Amino acid sequence: MTFGTELRRHRQDAGLTLAELSSRILMHRTHIHHVETGRRAPTAELAEAADTALHANGALVAEFLREHSQRQEQAATRKTLAASLATSRDLMALADLEIDQLHAGVEETAVDYLAQAPGPMLLRADTLRRDALQRLQDYRHGPHERADLYVAAGRLSGILAYAALDLGDADAALEHARAAGRCAQYAGDTELLMWVRGTQSLIARFNGDYGIALDYVRDGLQYAGDVPGSGEARLVCGEVQCLANLGDSRGANRTLHLAEQARERIHRPDSLAGLFEFSETKQRYYAASSLIWLDGGDDARTAATEAEAAIASWKQMAPEQRSLDDERLCHIYLATAQVQLGEVEAAAEAMAPVLALPAEAQISWINKRAHRVSSMLSAPRFQHSHAATDLREAITALGT
Known part of the structure; x- marks a missing residue:
């Protein structure tokens, strides 16, 4: 919902054309049209005048104030x-x-x-x-x-x-x-340097540059050895994501086992918790977020299992220990795997917490990954599925 869409709805409910509303609030109809379509931001003057003219009972003014605060x-x-x-x-x-x-x-x-x-x-x-x-x-x-x-x-x-x-x-x-x-x-500080290489790989993966992302991983892994923390496991999991996105199912699954071995080699905790710690829960999240890029089947089933395990683990943690954005993304990865398996109703249930998020909580990763689910639901095999249509429409409304 935006001010523009609300203004258009109230105008249409009142049975007024743009020209008629223009004459009532003494503003040019082109300007009103631009506000309705989101090309221009509304002003307080327009919001108040339209609210009165359309008998919106303060709804338009409230929507203007909400959007104005968000823009600030x-x-x-x-x-x-x-x-x-x-x-x-x-x-x-x-x-x-x-x-x-x-x-x-x-x-x-x-x-x-x-x-x-x-x-x-x-x-x-x-x-x-x-x-x-x-x-x-x-x-x-x-x-x-x-x-x-x-x-x-x-x-x-x-x-x-x-x-x-x-x-x-x-x-x-x-x-x-x-x-x-x-x-x-x-x-x-080798521990921090390994963490940075993992983060640079993450940024490259965000951009779809998986070859560059692999280079960052391999540069970081040269420092693995007598280093505290989970940096090696994090880097290897980054390699799994690269291989999966490049379509290498065998390589991705083989490297997942290497990541488990890297976790077993951790002999000292990370020097800093929170963002700088790569927990076992986060490792399961990485497994799910990797395997969903393959062709479904066993990979999708494993992804769903890992995503469910990660979500269950986060729910048992104290609030300050939970990575809320990762937990929300994990719901999307679970939904993705379920769509790959043709289980649309289960996917809708997995997506429900994400679809209920306010706009300010929808980080770029959430919108990016959720709209992939929407795209998958447009496949011919879901053409006659009402559940697929409903979920696709709900995702389209995300962020509005």
Whole structure:
């Protein structure tokens, strides 16, 4: 629902043409048409006049206020994204990073990111990183604290990369990731560098560049060995996603077994939780999100099983431990596998929590993957399925 569609509905319900409404509210009918079709944003004056003329009882004014608030929030997010990019460029340009101290907020932000919208997390991470950069530029640090703040700046840049990607800006995400990688190299932190390579691979996969994504994975895997955390398992799971998207079922399934072996080799926990931890639940999520790109059959059945297991695991966790965006995406992956298996009613049930999300919770990944389900439902075999038509229409309305 948008202000434009609501305005058109109320106008049509009142039996008025554009010209008739134009004469009542003293605004040109072309302008009203542009507002109805979304080509122009409404004004408070138009909303109030149309609400009165169409006897909408405040509904049009309320919709205008909701959209106006949303536009202001989106503008603020875009401004923060632009400012955070400038800081990434500053980090990239510095030959030496001198750092005063680790910021206590880094760990909290990494954990909070799992359950928060990307916009506020973008702002918080950018604020923390600006403070780190200011301390750097003012040389307010001890001689032995350099590597620690390299790591802090790198982690914050990594959080910004995730936020930018969740907001649909892959170019900004890649630039933040490069800054994170540079910081990891300066700090000599192999664990962080492996995480960055996994994130760069994720961004490449978002863009559909699976060959480049594989290069990032293989570069990261050269550092595997006596490194704490789950970085190797995460990278190998990224390789599974690449192989599946390239249509290699045998290679994808073989590499899934290698990912399980990599998890068994974890002997020390990740240095930081939240966004920087690759849990067993997340590994199941990766398996599901990979196998749905193959041709159905056994791969689809395995994907559905893994997705159901991941969702069940998340539901048992404390709220602060759940990765809400991943959990929502897992519902889409489950629905995708079920559509591949011809189980449309089950797919609709899996999609229900996603379809009920408010627009601000629908990150770029959700819209991208949900509309693939819609496209699959357009196949000839679903032509006479009312359930397929209903689900396809519900997905089309996502984000409106």
